Amino acid sequence: MMSPNECTATSVSPVGDNTDPRTVASRKPMLAAMIVGALILAATVVLGPSLWTFFSNGGAVRTWVDSQGVLAPAAMAALVVAQIVVAILPGEPVELAAGYLFGFFEGTVICLVGGLIGTLGVTVLVKVFGLRAVRTFFSEEQLASISWLRDSKRFELIMLIVFLIPGTPKDVLTYAAGLTACPWWRIAAIGTVGRIPSIVTSTLAAGFASEGSWVAAGITLIATGIIVAGGAVAYRALSQRAAR
Template identity: 65%
Template structure:
């Protein structure tokens, strides 16, 4: 199976890199290394992280008990959200969009927050709309900038790890099945899909419909929790965890089978 980077190099969509190392560190290759893995930025990142940690700890000590009492009261939280008017759902949708674009952020906490703050139906709608907009933006960026935008968030190993999906003859069907399974790495797959010749609207349709099971389980559990129905919330969480475990196994099996087919082909 050909390397994604090699194919895109020949297409002229990315500058040449130093092939002697897995993660280029100098010259043009540095531009293709993921920014978040750049060693030169690590000291600054550590300082910022330390300052943020101290600020968070201080805030928790000062306001923790009051915030806990507020956020564990679903009715009070929902009333506060309603008081924000149309700004609240727009801000929540923007957070969903940002999570999909930044990609390194996990999506489940955002979906749980949407379900808790807005309830099942509105939270699901917000996640679906935000997911649609985020997917279209990611697809447009990848189709325009190619591997240059992918390298901002993912290493070479990560992109090569999903090359089997891009190279599959049944790309669209397999991508849809993979997106239906909770627990699969949907965000990197969205970026990988943008590297194919599949039209943007088909990618958006496949990924958004495929995200529905993951969104529904998260917002449903959080919605039950906000209503104080902890039994239903825990049961939904257990079912979701089981689906995630099964999804991880199924994803590994699908990837292994497609990689074996590519080797035989």
């Protein structure tokens, strides 16, 4: 584990004016990330309403992915990545579509791979653009609501616990994590492992539905709803306790 003070919030420093060739070469990946990030942010502004409509419609998601043929798994993973990076998009219809089209096991793997790539993408965006990237998707009130977690001396442990609780604000936590000094690979690991319960419940229910096992699908959804409700209560209690 990291030392208590290693994962506290930090500011993103601007790149200096060093003209050393090695410094210039090291800026190339950052420049590429900035270009990709700018394109993503621009696309979000221009296509925001239509993207929301598409991602909110599980049937549309399934139809589009299924039409990609042999590339369907990659297309599904790409949607998961997009949903995490463009944090305002709903994730539940995408996870349900993955379970319905590919079954529980393959759908879960696809969502986890997409989740890993998406978390890495978010971390890069935040490391490069800082608060500008975070404020593109979240209000000051939303950021203030998780300040207790971001500033915690036990950031990694608390973030993992919060991620494991279904119904917690994982998207804003993913972006906030990029503002800390935690290494990118630890953020990616926590974000990926922490999404497992949420993904599993979605793909399991959808997998049952695709097989016509409606009773099992209904039981899974009811159990998921109970877990989400309990998770919301637990998260509220945890945040209130930490804010004291």
